[in-house]
Amino acid sequence: MKQYDYLIVGSGLFGSVFAYKAAQQGKKCLVIDKRSHLGGNIFCEEVEGINVHKYGAHIFHTSNKQVWDFVNSIVEFNRYTNSPIANYKGKLYNLPFNMNTFYQMWGVATPSDAMKIIKRQKNEAVTLLNGKEPQNLEEQALLLVGRDIYERLIKGYTEKQWGRKCTELPAFIIKRLPVRLIFDNNYFNDKYQGIPIGGYNKLIKGLLTGVKTMVNTNFFEERACWERIADKIVFTGKIDEYYNYCFGKLEYRTVRFEEEVHDCSNYQGNAVVNYTEAEVPYTRIIEHKHFEMFGTEIDKCSKTVVSKEYSTEWQPGMEPYYPVNDEKNSTLYIQYKKLADEEDNVIFGGRLAEYKYYDMHNIVEKVLKYF
Numbered sequence: 001m002k003q004y005d006y007l008i009v010g011s012g013l014f015g016s017v018f019a020y021k022a023a024q025q026g027k028k029c030l031v032i033d034k035r036s037h038l039g040g041n042i043f044c045e046e047v048e049g050i051n052v053h054k055y056g057a058h059i060f061h062t063s064n065k066q067v068w069d070f071v072n073s074i075v076e077f078n079r080y081t082n083s084p085i086a087n088y089k090g091k092l093y094n095l096p097f098n099m100n101t102f103y104q105m106w107g108v109a110t111p112s113d114a115m116k117i118i119k120r121q122k123n124e125a126v127t128l129l130n131g132k133e134p135q136n137l138e139e140q141a142l143l144l145v146g147r148d149i150y151e152r153l154i155k156g157y158t159e160k161q162w163g164r165k166c167t168e169l170p171a172f173i174i175k176r177l178p179v180r181l182i183f184d185n186n187y188f189n190d191k192y193q194g195i196p197i198g199g200y201n202k203l204i205k206g207l208l209t210g211v212k213t214m215v216n217t218n219f220f221e222e223r224a225c226w227e228r229i230a231d232k233i234v235f236t237g238k239i240d241e242y243y244n245y246c247f248g249k250l251e252y253r254t255v256r257f258e259e260e261v262h263d264c265s266n267y268q269g270n271a272v273v274n275y276t277e278a279e280v281p282y283t284r285i286i287e288h289k290h291f292e293m294f295g296t297e298i299d300k301c302s303k304t305v306v307s308k309e310y311s312t313e314w315q316p317g318m319e320p321y322y323p324v325n326d327e328k329n330s331t332l333y334i335q336y337k338k339l340a341d342e343e344d345n346v347i348f349g350g351r352l353a354e355y356k357y358y359d360m361h362n363i364v365e366k367v368l369k370y371f
């Protein structure tokens with residue numbers, strides 16, 4: 001008899017939802033995490049009474065009612081709606097591209113006037129291509145939205161994100177660039193969105209209530225011992241590390257955050273402001289209080305915390321954020337996946353073990369489906 005039914009490596013959303021559902025079925029779980037806190041990348045730290053998203057801004061959104069009902073059964077979510085602003089050389093534009101953006105850009109007030117300009121600029125791109133397929137991201141974006149939107153809102157931001165010129169990036173990165181001919185700044189098309197009232201730590205706490213957890217505990221440091229402790233392992237760490245990098249290291253892209261506390265109640269008037277010109281070194285500034293404080297609540301808290309986000313080339317040892325789904329890494333992952341598929345007692349789940357970018361709702365949906 002083993003001590004636990006499941007050893008869950010990683011207390012992020014995957015591990016925590018898994019533990020919750022398994023415990024509901026009467027299974028005995030132990031959750032370990034190498035970090036000093038639970039919650040993985042959705043962990044928040046309280047600074048000046050504000051929940052700061054330590055691993056990047058997280059906004060929950062889904063169209064799946066079952067997923068929405070599930071997370072709300074653990075903690076109620078607020079009505080936060082993501083409506084980012086773009087700052088290009090000091091001029092502000094609403095995102096995603098919609099009638100507000102077109103009014104700010106060209107002074108047009110009707111969908112037909114906006115469409116006329118977009119169509120004209122798209123035709124200019126077709127003429128430039130002269131029958132060729134778009135060869136790079138710049139040509140593709142010009143074809144999809146025309147020069148003004150591309151140059152002011154896409155070019156600089158994308159070049160900072162990827163650390164390369166748009167003319168050196170492949171066209172397939174941008175498949176679609178939707179333009180909305182309505183005055184609607186809601187970034188997501190999903191039916192439901194919000195932030196847990198009281199922050200994401202409440203969600204994790206609710207999921208892990210009654211489950212044994214250990215932080216500062218790295219699976220690989222006592223691997224043999226952890227492998228004996230439970231009938232099954234749920235592994236949410238890096239799949240290449242699980243197999244001791246036997247085929248080589250998978251690569252990631254990462255983000256560096258610079259946090260600042262300001263002596264004012266409202267720094268930028270919005271949770272998310274994108275800086276779309278190449279000359280500003282950061283891609284976004286996040287003002288965390290706007291995720292959870294609305295109306296008069298904003299001024300009740302006299303300080304504010306912002307994070308500047310710098311897209312950074314990933315080196316081994318850095319926080320792995322986004323998988324690089326190019327041919328080299330995809331081939332490498334398939335080799336590891338073959339090994340994983342042969343395991344009887346290990347479940348690989350989540351963004352690191354599956355080497356795939358998942359939004360939070362995808363993760364919850366996957367675990368709910370599993371059970």
Ligand code: FAD
Binds near residue numbers: 033060238255
């Ligand atoms: P993680 O949260 O990374 O959890 C994995 C855990 O495993 C970590 O705590 C880690 O410490 C632990 N671990 C790893 N190796 C070991 C080991 N050897 N021993 C012990 N523990 C180990 N999604 C949205 O829906 N909306 C958003 O706005 C959004 N914004 C994002 C912004 C950024 C910058 C990033 C990177 C992601 C964002 N996401 C967003 C995606 C979201 O973060 C993921 O869907 C979610 O965190 C995945 O959960 P996970 O459990 O798979 O991984």
